[in-house]
Amino acid sequence: MSKDILVKAIDVSKKFDAFQALDKVNMEVARGEVACIIGPSGSGKSTFLRCINLLERMDGGAIWVNDELMGYRRDGNNLHELSDAEISRQRRRIGMVFQRFNLFPHKTAVENIFEGPVQVLGENPKEARDHALSLLERVGLADKANHYPSELSGGQQQRVAIARAMGMRPELILFDEPTSALDPELVSEVLDVMRNLASSGMTMIVVTHELGFARNVANTVTFMETGKVVETGPASQVLTTPASARTAEFIRAVHN
Amino acid sequence: MTTPSSSPINAAPATRERDRYEIAHLKLVPKRHIGRTISAAVVIILLLALIRAFSVGQIEWSYVRDFLFAPVILQGLINTLIMTVAAMAIGIVLGVLSAVMRISGNPVLSWISVGYVWIFRGAPALLQLMLWFNLALIFPTLGIPGLFEFRTVDIMTPFVAAMLGLGISQGAYTSEVVRSGLLSVDSGQYEAARTIGMTQMKMLRRIVLPQAMRVMVPPIGNEVIGMVKLTSLASVIQFTEILHNAQVIYYANTRVLELLLVASFWYLVVVTILSVGQQRIERYFGRGSKSIRASV
Ligand SMILES: Nc1ncnc2c1ncn2[C@@H]1O[C@H](COP(=O)(O)OP(=O)(O)O)[C@@H](O)[C@H]1O
Ligand SMILES: [Mg+2]
Numbered sequence: 001m002s003k004d005i006l007v008k009a010i011d012v013s014k015k016f017d018a019f020q021a022l023d024k025v026n027m028e029v030a031r032g033e034v035a036c037i038i039g040p041s042g043s044g045k046s047t048f049l050r051c052i053n054l055l056e057r058m059d060g061g062a063i064w065v066n067d068e069l070m071g072y073r074r075d076g077n078n079l080h081e082l083s084d085a086e087i088s089r090q091r092r093r094i095g096m097v098f099q100r101f102n103l104f105p106h107k108t109a110v111e112n113i114f115e116g117p118v119q120v121l122g123e124n125p126k127e128a129r130d131h132a133l134s135l136l137e138r139v140g141l142a143d144k145a146n147h148y149p150s151e152l153s154g155g156q157q158q159r160v161a162i163a164r165a166m167g168m169r170p171e172l173i174l175f176d177e178p179t180s181a182l183d184p185e186l187v188s189e190v191l192d193v194m195r196n197l198a199s200s201g202m203t204m205i206v207v208t209h210e211l212g213f214a215r216n217v218a219n220t221v222t223f224m225e226t227g228k229v230v231e232t233g234p235a236s237q238v239l240t241t242p243a244s245a246r247t248a249e250f251i252r253a254v255h256n
Numbered sequence: 257m258t259t260p261s262s263s264p265i266n267a268a269p270a271t272r273e274r275d276r277y278e279i280a281h282l283k284l285v286p287k288r289h290i291g292r293t294i295s296a297a298v299v300i301i302l303l304l305a306l307i308r309a310f311s312v313g314q315i316e317w318s319y320v321r322d323f324l325f326a327p328v329i330l331q332g333l334i335n336t337l338i339m340t341v342a343a344m345a346i347g348i349v350l351g352v353l354s355a356v357m358r359i360s361g362n363p364v365l366s367w368i369s370v371g372y373v374w375i376f377r378g379a380p381a382l383l384q385l386m387l388w389f390n391l392a393l394i395f396p397t398l399g400i401p402g403l404f405e406f407r408t409v410d411i412m413t414p415f416v417a418a419m420l421g422l423g424i425s426q427g428a429y430t431s432e433v434v435r436s437g438l439l440s441v442d443s444g445q446y447e448a449a450r451t452i453g454m455t456q457m458k459m460l461r462r463i464v465l466p467q468a469m470r471v472m473v474p475p476i477g478n479e480v481i482g483m484v485k486l487t488s489l490a491s492v493i494q495f496t497e498i499l500h501n502a503q504v505i506y507y508a509n510t511r512v513l514e515l516l517l518v519a520s521f522w523y524l525v526v527v528t529i530l531s532v533g534q535q536r537i538e539r540y541f542g543r544g545s546k547s548i549r550a551s552v
Contacts, residue, residue, distance in 0.1 A: 055447055084456050092453035102444035106466050106544045116452030119462055148544035168452055 003030040006066055006172060006203050007052065013060035014047055014227075021047045023227040024061065029220070031171075034204045036214040036235065039224035040250060045207040048224070049174045052205070053094045054087050065094060066171060092120060095165025095173035099181050101157040103149040109160045110136060110145040113167040121168065128167075135163040139193050155186030159193050166197070173197070175206040211254055215239050223247045319514035323505065324521065332501030333522050339418060339487040339497055344480050346423025351430025356460060358435055369431065376428035382489045385421030388412060389493045418490035426483060433475045437468030469541040477534035481527050498522055 007029040014022040022044045029035045037045050050056035052063055054071050063070045070090060072079045082090070103112050113132035117123040123131075136142050139159040149157050158178055165173050175194065179187040191213050198204055198217050208214060214221050214235055221239055222232040223246070231244045242248045323329055354372055357365035376384070392408035399405035441464050449459040491500035502515040 053451055055450060088450070088453045088455045091451055094451070096447075096451040098444060098448065100444055102442075102448035104445065104448065104463055104467075106470075106541075108544075115462065116454075119458060120453040150544055164452070 006031040008064045011061035012051055012058050012063060014051060014058050021227050025229055027222060029203060029205060031203055032201045033219040034198045034217050035220045036218040037207045037222045037224060043224045044227040045224055046176050049176050049207060052174060053091050053096055092168055093171050095168055095170035097161050097165055097175045097178045099177040101161045103157055103161055105149050108146050108148055112160055113164045116168050132167055135166050139163045153186060154182045155189045158190045162193055172203045177207050179210060209254055211239060315513055319511045320517050323515060323518045328501045329518055332496060332498035336487050336497040339490060340484050342419045343422035343426060344483050347426030347430045350427025351434045354427060354431035355434035355438055359438055373428045373431050376425045381422060381425045381486060384425050385418055385489055385493060388421045389417035414493045414495035417493055418495045422486060430479060433472055437472035438464060440471040441467045473538050473541055481530055484526050485523060
């Protein structure tokens with residue numbers, strides 16, 4: 001194994017009652033790489049992302065992030081479920097950006113960003129604020145620091161949400177359709193921020209329908225359908241010469 | 257549509273068109289609100305009749321004036337305020353605890369919460385207050401045997417009994433207010449708080465409750481105002497709040513109506529101040545959200 005694997009998912013399965021949302025999903029993401037997950041609606045992409053940071057509980061399989069087993073502690077031949085505090089600690093280093101932003105509406109842009117560093121990481125408030133302001137500058141919103149989310153456009157809110165995830169100094173950021181709730185003209189400002197983040201070496205798993213972004217930025221692309229991984233490989237290969245007929249069909253459908 | 261017969265035949269069609277859409281020079285006649293005028297008149301007439309009734313009725317206004325600032329009345333007012341704060345504090349703490357237990361996902365805590373709301377909403381506050389006051393009949397002593405023990409009658413003063421009776425039953429109502437506040441917060445907020453590594457408690461305290469407050473403040477304000485008046489129940493167990501003290505005076509001087517008016521005056525003053533305070537608190541917790549105002 002030459003690459004430094006940051007995320008390793010083995011046979012991840014998840015049922016909602018009788019419905020099999022994830023069926024033995026396997027995935028590997030190397031440190032510093034961008035992995036895009038594509039696939040039709042309902043194929044389990046969000047559920048898989050949410051299993052990584054334990055928002056969803058998996059029924060089978062296991063996920064390691066930075067060689068740490070998520071959600072369990074191994075003790076000889078026993079697996080112990082982690083406590084609330086331990087799960088919170090595991091989540092700290094994994095950022096998440098949601099389709100619907102989920103900024104804290106009662107906090108300004110800059111407060112949204114330093115809330116976690118101060119309250120969770122125990123950083124010095126003054127330094128955390130300065131760091132938050134520098135992150136806002138990085139996403140091009142230095143002048144909006146004291147605006148509430150309701151005073152920002154969708155694209156601006158999503159950029160603040162990305163800055164909020166970065167504020168925790170994560171080693172991995174999960175993106176769940178970060179541009180799907182945006183007006184078309186606002187998509188590119190968010191993708192630009194994500195592209196910069198990728199080139200700075202952040203490890204990212206991105207669920208998206210933006211195939212252009214996947215082609216230009218992603219190292220690997222995974223196509224999922226009905227809870228299964230159909231195909232995975234280097235971005236250029238999966239997007240231009242897919243091995244599976246289903247993948248080709250999906251890519252054609254998205255382009256139209 | 258202008259018909260040819262009603263317009264000058266030689267006027268250019270373009271000019272006529274423009275004239276039709278030129279309204280800046282017209283006089284604006286405001287909409288008439290006849291209903292408002294009539295209802296205002298009715299209200300004024302009724303008010304005048306009421307004032308007349310009070311002034312010609314058997315009320316000695318000099319008694320009202322003299323007792324308005326009497327030390328006994330003012331002391332009663334202070335006791336009313338203290339009881340309101342104490343009972344409401346217990347009510348809010350129990351309400352928040354009970355609501356958080358209810359949604360905690362822990363079945364034991366959840367059932368304790370359901371049971372608490374069921375029992376303490378199930379009996380009149382007055383009855384509960386009297387039960388606390390008479391607790392000595394069931395538990396003559398309170399404490400841990402051998403370590404410390406008190407006679408219940410020494411602890412269950414009218415103040416303590418009223419505070420527990422009012423506070424604990426209030427908590428059962430406030431629990432539902434808090435729960436509806438928690439439910440009003442979008443699930444995405446819970447998830448965002450978790451993804452930045454917050455524990456359950458921190459998430460509730462920092463993210464969920466502050467947002468729930470926006471929904472909770474109006475009904476809790478309502479409950480505080482209700483509590484100001486509910487404390488008058490404590491007069492039954494001899495707690496010296498304002499209504500109790502007014503009664504003590506009128507038993508002596510038989511000026512019933514005058515003293516009831518004195519008490520009403522102070523209740524109204526307190527409620528008015530609280531209403532203004534509530535608006536301020538609402539504004540504070542509404543920060544960041546666009547204000548919604550019904551406009552007709
Ligand atoms: N909490 C849930 N309860 C029941 N079914 C769910 C839940 N979350 C997701 N599902 C179902 O699981 C399937 C996969 O959902 P999801 O992971 O959101 O798909 P995608 O993100 O690829 O569109 C869908 O059919 C969805 O209806
Ligand atoms: Mg999804």
